[in-house]
Amino acid sequence: MRKLWILQGYFKNNTYLCSELSMLIYRRMKNSRLRLLLPVVLAILVISCGTNKTEDVRREVTLQTTKGDIVVQLFNETPLHRDNFLQHVQSGYYDSLLFHRVIADFMIQSGDSTSRHAAPDELIADESDVAMVPAEFRYPDIFHKRGMLAAARTSDDVNPDQSSSAAQFYIVWGKTYNDSLLNKIDSTMFEWTHGRHHMDSVARAYYREHPGTPHLDGSYTIFGQVVSGLDVVDSIQCCPTDDNDRPLDDIRILKAVVTL
Numbered sequence: 063m064r065k066l067w068i069l070q071g072y073f074k075n076n077t078y079l080c081s082e083l084s085m086l087i088y089r090r091m092k093n094s095r096l097r098l099l100l101p102v103v104l105a106i107l108v109i110s111c112g113t114n115k116t117e118d119v120r121r122e123v124t125l126q127t128t129k130g131d132i133v134v135q136l137f138n139e140t141p142l143h144r145d146n147f148l149q150h151v152q153s154g155y156y157d158s159l160l161f162h163r164v165i166a167d168f169m170i171q172s173g174d175s176t177s178r179h180a181a182p183d184e185l186i187a188d189e190s191d192v193a194m195v196p197a198e199f200r201y202p203d204i205f206h207k208r209g210m211l212a213a214a215r216t217s218d219d220v221n222p223d224q225s226s227s228a229a230q231f232y233i234v235w236g237k238t239y240n241d242s243l244l245n246k247i248d249s250t251m252f253e254w255t256h257g258r259h260h261m262d263s264v265a266r267a268y269y270r271e272h273p274g275t276p277h278l279d280g281s282y283t284i285f286g287q288v289v290s291g292l293d294v295v296d297s298i299q300c301c302p303t304d305d306n307d308r309p310l311d312d313i314r315i316l317k318a319v320v321t322l
Contacts, residue, residue: 202279
């Protein structure tokens with residue numbers, strides 16, 4: 063019985079595994095001598111999954127980079143992107159990848175697997191997005207403030223559903239905007255979001271006083287935010303780059319680790 067309670071404690075912190083594990087246990091135990099324990103084990107798993115309310119816990123990932131650590135918190139409001147990112151981190155996918163696209167006062171981008179072994183000065187063309195994640199737009203509740211973590215994607219002409227890359231992400235740096243620029247963005251936002259949105263008044267007021275990237279709102283999925291290490295993001299976004307926005311000196315994710 064003690065092992066069952068240990069199992070419960072483990073899965074309270076790993077709820078996305080519960081459904082698959084439940085089916086595996088069911089298949090293994092239903093025809094074995096342990097079948098009498100099956101209701102107990104499944105009950106413990108159900109309780110464990112049910113008592114861990116995702117809205118109360120936000121998972122965190124630390125990106126250990128050559129410039130320092132960046133800690134990002136993942137949003138439960140975008141569960142597909144949250145779980146996809148966690149799976150990539152836990153598989154070691156991001157380890158040794160470059161920040162291959164950096165634009166000052168805009169954003170820093172990583173996640174292209176071809177950057178892992180890219181030679182100095184080599185052009186890193188964004189790899190085609192074979193694996194995609196359905197869009198999870200949460201505008202206007204979540205918008206492109208400085209420090210937001212979002213999914214990159216291919217352009218609308220080849221990706222009309224605005225689905226996200228399953229691997230590539232960017233972290234917003236941005237800048238403040240005056241009313242004239244915000245008016246221009248508002249005039250095109252309805253088209254960019256395929257008729258879903260005009261600029262929200264709260265977001266508009268924010269961008270007048272605080273940095274961000276309003277022209278991406280409603281058409282790119284934001285799935286987290288930086289909670290520690292904005293100074294590291296700053297040191298990356300202002301670094302010298304070549305004509306293709308690749309930093310002249312490689313900036314690398316040494317390791318990505320789930321820390322909460």
